[in-house]
Amino acid sequence: MTIQAVIFDIGNVLIEWQPERHYDAVIGEDRRKAMFAEVDLHGMNDVIDMGGPFRETIYETAEVYPKWRAEIRMWHDEWIKMASPAIPQSLNLLRALREKGVPVFALSNFGIESFAYAETQYPFLGEFDRRYISGHMQVIKPDPAIYEMVEQDCGLPPESLLFADDRVDNITAAQARGWQAHLFEGSDGWAEALVDHGLLSKADAGL
Template sequence: MTASINHIVFDIGKVLIHYDPNIPYSRLIPDAAERKWFFDNVCTHDWNVEQDRGRTWADAEALLIETHPTREEHIRAFRKYWHEMVPHAYEDSVAIMEALIAEGRDVTMLTNFASDTFREAQKRFAFLTKPRGVTVSGDVGLIKPDIAIYETHTRSFSLEPAATIFIDDAPANVEGARAAGWNAVLFTGADKLRSDLADYGVRAR
């Protein structure tokens, strides 16, 4: 299918750890319709992505509070209760990553993550310290699927693109990796990941 795979790059959110903003907000905004309105109009996906790009939480909160002053408490709750949004790891996919590392494979991570919440995640989930390294979008000011973040990761870790495989749960990020010359697979679960890696000659326990 391709040249031998020498580098394996994992995404983190929804690949290694669960992420769901609804978890704390189901308590904070119990009405489902109101909660949907809040995420569609106030703490939106696009707003949150800018923290992944490096915007500070203080600036992010101030921006929304200016336009939605009656929602200040709920706006500040996004960072305050972020830890509840990442309640557990995906043990099966973590086991695959750790087995690859134990076998001597070159494993790194590439993630859209705010700088501070990523460090918090590393303290909670020790396996996030085990790969050779990580490119965090909030640290470099770039986000997937911008081809520049894959190129940054390639340079930072001296990867050979054709010998690299990337694992991500978002189709756009998979396509971004392919545009950068990497091989890439869409993560839908541990069993499918094992099968996909095997197709590239990478056997994962």
């Protein structure tokens, strides 16, 4: 079936999301590994992505692990340094699709407040035709419910949706719903996929 909408994940597709890299630079790899072994920071972030309060969730976790209090608080206080930089070619692809009249959606695990903050740093997050942000939906990928909610809202057949995400589990869940999907491992590969689907020319895709 012809693609009727292209759906972008945000973290590691449009914006790099690398907390471990930031901690390595600030506290060193050994301390980072020790902290992540003791504290489920990604699990904490899932609570935020499900709609939990941004600062409160992080600061409450920090109090549970006083040994790592200052470092855990960095997840909030230095969050934008973990969620950076933007991936220029992916942004160019988003805009090229829109110029061709292809509807472009976002589907991302993202907190309510952290996404609002990201919008102030990355104005292009306002360029999507539709945005599906997990914090507002109170469900996160790869839960099948979030994909079903997208289908119900946009009204498009699952097989007409092309989704790019950097996580295999999220891609697998989308494919189980009948979506077409691309595992994002770099913007060049995503550009080639969009060309292969006939959505962009090589010139449009920067290839």
